[in-house]
Structures are given as C-alpha cells and as structure tokens.
Amino acid sequence: MKFAKNILCIGAGYVGGPTMAVIAAKCPDYKVTVVDINAERIRAWQTDELPIFEPGLLEVVQAARGRNLFFSTDIAAGIRSADIIFVSVNTPTKTFGHGAGMASDLQYWEKTAHEIEKYADGPKIIVEKSTLPVRTAEAMEHILQENKKGIHFEVVSNPEFLAEGSAVSDLLDPDRVLIGSRQSGPGLQAAQEIAAIFSRWVAKDRIITTNLWSAELSKLVANAFLAQRISSINAISALCEKTGADVGEISFAVGSDKRIGSRFLNASIGFGGSCFKKDILNLVYICRSYGLDEVADYWQAVVKMNEYQQERFVRMVIKEMFQTVVGKKVVLLGFAFKANTGDTRESPGIHVARKLLEERARLVVSDPQALENARKDLAGLAGVEYETDPYRAAVDAQAIAVITEWDVYKKLDFVRIFASMRKPAFVFDGRNILDHQQLFNIGFNVFPLGKPSLTHFK
Numbered sequence: 001m002k003f004a005k006n007i008l009c010i011g012a013g014y015v016g017g018p019t020m021a022v023i024a025a026k027c028p029d030y031k032v033t034v035v036d037i038n039a040e041r042i043r044a045w046q047t048d049e050l051p052i053f054e055p056g057l058l059e060v061v062q063a064a065r066g067r068n069l070f071f072s073t074d075i076a077a078g079i080r081s082a083d084i085i086f087v088s089v090n091t092p093t094k095t096f097g098h099g100a101g102m103a104s105d106l107q108y109w110e111k112t113a114h115e116i117e118k119y120a121d122g123p124k125i126i127v128e129k130s131t132l133p134v135r136t137a138e139a140m141e142h143i144l145q146e147n148k149k150g151i152h153f154e155v156v157s158n159p160e161f162l163a164e165g166s167a168v169s170d171l172l173d174p175d176r177v178l179i180g181s182r183q184s185g186p187g188l189q190a191a192q193e194i195a196a197i198f199s200r201w202v203a204k205d206r207i208i209t210t211n212l213w214s215a216e217l218s219k220l221v222a223n224a225f226l227a228q229r230i231s232s233i234n235a236i237s238a239l240c241e242k243t244g245a246d247v248g249e250i251s252f253a254v255g256s257d258k259r260i261g262s263r264f265l266n267a268s269i270g271f272g273g274s275c276f277k278k279d280i281l282n283l284v285y286i287c288r289s290y291g292l293d294e295v296a297d298y299w300q301a302v303v304k305m306n307e308y309q310q311e312r313f314v315r316m317v318i319k320e321m322f323q324t325v326v327g328k329k330v331v332l333l334g335f336a337f338k339a340n341t342g343d344t345r346e347s348p349g350i351h352v353a354r355k356l357l358e359e360r361a362r363l364v365v366s367d368p369q370a371l372e373n374a375r376k377d378l379a380g381l382a383g384v385e386y387e388t389d390p391y392r393a394a395v396d397a398q399a400i401a402v403i404t405e406w407d408v409y410k411k412l413d414f415v416r417i418f419a420s421m422r423k424p425a426f427v428f429d430g431r432n433i434l435d436h437q438q439l440f441n442i443g444f445n446v447f448p449l450g451k452p453s454l455t456h457f458k
C-alpha cells in the first residue's frame with residue numbers, strides 16, 4: 001500500500017511507543033515506524049507482551065501493528081524513508097562531569113542528530129518529542145546544517161504531556177498539543193504539517209502554536225508547576241501533623257477555589273517518576289547558567305521538599321515502631337511510582353526500601369505490575385522478598401507501608417490481613433488511600449500523612 005506520509009519515531013520507550021501507536025491508529029493513511037537501538041524492546045513491541053504496561057495500550061497497538069505501525073531496529077532505513085522524524089529518546093540527568101546531578105544528559109539526543117544528518121537523503125521535519133533544555137533545537141539545527149547534501153531540515157518542538165498510567169487516554173484526549181517552530185515561512189509550514197497530524201482527532205483550539213523556545217520551556221515549566229503543587233501540599237502535611245489539621249480537608253477546602261483547582265493536591269510520600277525531578281533540576285541548572293540564582297533556588301526548593309517528605313515518612317515508620325525496625329518484617333504495599341504503571345523510576349519506594357534495609361528491617365515488596373523493576377532497583381540488597389499477593393506478603397509482618405495508590409489496595413480484606421500479622425500491627429499510609437477509622441477499628445495502629453494518627457496505645 002502507498003502511504004500519504006512516512007513518519008519515523010526514534011526511541012521506542014514510554015513516550016515513543018504509545019504516542020506513535022495512537023498516531024497510527026488515528027492516521028491509517030500514514031506509515032508510522034518506531035525504531036530503537038534496544039533490540040529487546042523492539043522485539044517486545046512486536047509481540048503482545050509489550051515492554052511497558054499502560055491501560056488500553058495493547059488494543060491500540062494491535063489495531064494498527066502490521067497495517068501502518070511498524071517496529072524496527074533499522075534506524076538508517078527508517079531515517080531515509082521518513083518525511084517526519086519524531087525524536088523521543090531519553091534525556092536523563094547527567095551523572096558525570098560538568099552539571100552532574102542537574103543538567104540534562106544530551107548524548108542520546110545528539111547521537112540521533114548525527115544519525116539523521118548521516119542517513120538522510122532528502123528534506124525532513126525533525127520533531128523534538130523528548131523533554132529538552134530550552135534552546136536545544138538550535139544545537140540540533142547546527143548539527144543538521146553540517147550536511148553536505150544541501151538538505152533542508154526544519155526542527156520543531158512538540159513536547160509530550162502524557163502521564164504514565166493514563167498515557168492512552170491522555171494521547172486520545174489531550175488538554176492541548178503544543179507545537180513550537182521558527183517563525184519563518186518554512187518553520188510555520190512545518191508546524192502546520194505537525195498540527196495536521198493531531199487535528200485528525202484533537203480540536204483545533206487545543207492545538208497551540210508558539211515559537212520554538214516557548215514550546216521547549218513550557219514543557220519544563222508545566223512539570224515544575226505540577227510538582228510544585230505536590231511539594232506545597234506535602235509541606236502542609238507536615239504542619240498538619242503538628243497542629244491536628246487534616247491535609248485531606250485542607251486540599252478539599254483550598255482546591256474548591258476555582259482559581260486554585262482541586263487536582264494534584266494529594267499529599268503523598270513524594271512524587272516519583274522519571275521526569276519531575278529531572279526536569280526541575282534541569283530548569284534550576286538553566287536558571288543558574290543565566291545567573292538567575294534566586295529563580296533557581298525557588299524551583300530547587302520543590303525538589304528539596306520532595307526529598308524531605310520521603311525522609312520524613314521513613315523516620316515516622318521507625319519512630320512509631322518504638323525506634324527500631326531491626327528484624328521486623330515490613331510490607332511495602334506498592335512499588336511503582338504511581339498506580340497503573342509498572343515503572344519504578346525515581347519511585348519513593350526505592351528510598352523507603354533502602355533506608356529501612358539500612359535500619360535492618362526485613363522487607364516484602366508487593367506490587368501488581370512493578371516487581372520486575374523493583375528487583376532491579378533493589379538488586380544486591382539482602383533482606384528483601386517479592387510477593388505479588390498482598391495477603392501472602394502480610395503474613396507475620398509487623399507493619400504495612402502504602403507506597404503506591406493502586407485501587408486494589410483500597411478493597412483488600414484487612415480483617416484477614418490483620419489476623420495474619422504480628423501484633424502490635426501498624427499501617428503507614430503514604431498515600432492516604434485507606435479507610436483509617438476502619439483499620440483502627442480492626443486493631444491496627446494507623447499513621448496517615450498529614451492527619452491525626454489512630455493508635456491503641458494508652
């Protein structure tokens with residue numbers, strides 16, 4: 001079959017895979033190919049054991065795969081035949097050299113730029129899908145301009161706003177699609193070509209076009225604002241514990257103000273995920289590099305508060321269990337950084353597990369989707385067991401610490417769990433998802449976040 005356009009995506013990860021599957025589903029006349037250097041990942045995309053867990057993703061992939069959606073490791077061929085190339089490779093925090101621990105590691109990104117320059121034999125639109133420091137497009141342009149074939153490349157920015165666990169519905173019904181381009185004739189035309197893809201299923205007024213730098217920076221700012229809300233409510237949760245106020249009631253009262261809004265105000269053991277921390281640190285690094293130290297300090301506090309909240313949770317567990325967890329069995333209920341994903345990148349569970357193991361607790365990690373990743377995160381650490389079934393995990397345990405807000409945990413039979421545990425039995429609800437009064441009535445000593453604790457101790 002002859003396709004109207006060939007779209008390539010370099011990077012078959014959490015963003016590349018789902019985004020391209022949805023584009024393929026909505027644009028059956030476009031050929032969409034996703035390539036990656038990771039052959040194992042590509043193989044998994046070709047089977048029904050997809051490399052990532054996302055509700056509804058398999059159905060979308062199955063509908064388009066082999067029709068107009070293809071997965072391959074042949075990056076050179078993919079580049080040659082593409083009209084539009086999305087780049088969604090990883091951009092982690094640098095772990096070495098200048099800017100280590102703050103700046104984005106752009107080595108994977110730059111490698112793709114050189115590959116495009118090397119293999120391209122005709123004009124192409126290059127779409128930044130990865131989250132990048134503001135003005136990265138300029139570097140991409142400089143590399144591509146090195147080509148001796150006289151090829152014109154137009155670089156546009158189309159940052160992704162999907163959240164894991166809801167990737168498919170976010171892609172099908174996005175709040176907005178953002179496209180930044182040079183404000184020149186070819187730049188605006190390229191932006192229109194990308195807008196034409198999304199306008200197949202996204203209302204025109206939700207497709208925002210801006211200049212390149214605004215699009216790049218908006219992505220970092222959106223994540224910073226979201227994370228800031230979580231750190232703000234988490235900061236207040238600490239104050240609630242001192243004053244008898246209830247952070248859930250505060251979230252509701254404050255979030256009822258339409259100007260503030262109710263979402264992203266759930267107190268927690270802290271935000272995790274591959275992006276919030278990395279993107280804020282990157283923002284901080286960029287501000288510092290422009291000499292904007294006050295701005296940098298302001299945003300850095302969001303990350304600092306997140307670290308404080310994770311640490312505070314661990315300290316609460318130890319303190320309330322009579323200042324020692326040595327030899328005690330503690331169940332981590334959930335390990336993914338949020339519900340409905342198997343992803344554990346930057347999960348607060350990693351910090352909690354490491355700290356409790358340092359205190360010589362025995363851990364049982366339970367999660368419906370994330371145990372494979374948990375095993376990798378905690379590899380080499382003694383004293384950890386892995387158990388998918390929460391009931392089996394709880395047998396002989398002294399405490400349960402809720403790490404992830406999986407719905408299944410709200411419906412557990414805690415009478416049965418309590419009966420199988422050692423006494424006194426504790427619940428530390430790092431997500432405030434359980435019915436605390438009911439747990440107390442069963443016999444648990446209950447420690448929520450930012451709410452009064454409920455204990456049977458006189």
Ligand code: NAD
Nearest residue numbers: 011012013014015036037038088089090091108130131160
């Ligand atoms: P990921 O690690 O899951 O996937 C990236 C993929 O790129 C990997 O499979 C890797 O093998 C591949 N890759 C790296 N270099 C390559 C190269 N030279 N050629 C071909 N493939 C290469 O990462 P992700 O979570 O999909 O994130 C990708 C980007 O999107 C990041 O910049 C991230 O900040 C951003 N983002 C992520 C999310 C999310 O929810 N995970 C949401 C929005 C934006």
Ligand code: UGA
Nearest residue numbers: 160161162163164264265266268270271272273275337338
């Ligand atoms: C986040 C953003 O929501 C996406 O828009 C963005 O595209 C993405 O980062 C990215 O750039 O990678 P994600 O990290 O997948 O998405 O998930 P979120 O739903 O934002 O949750 C992030 C963390 O915050 C999780 O650990 C979650 O449990 C926590 N959280 C969220 C809270 O602690 N409280 C809340 O009220 C909301």
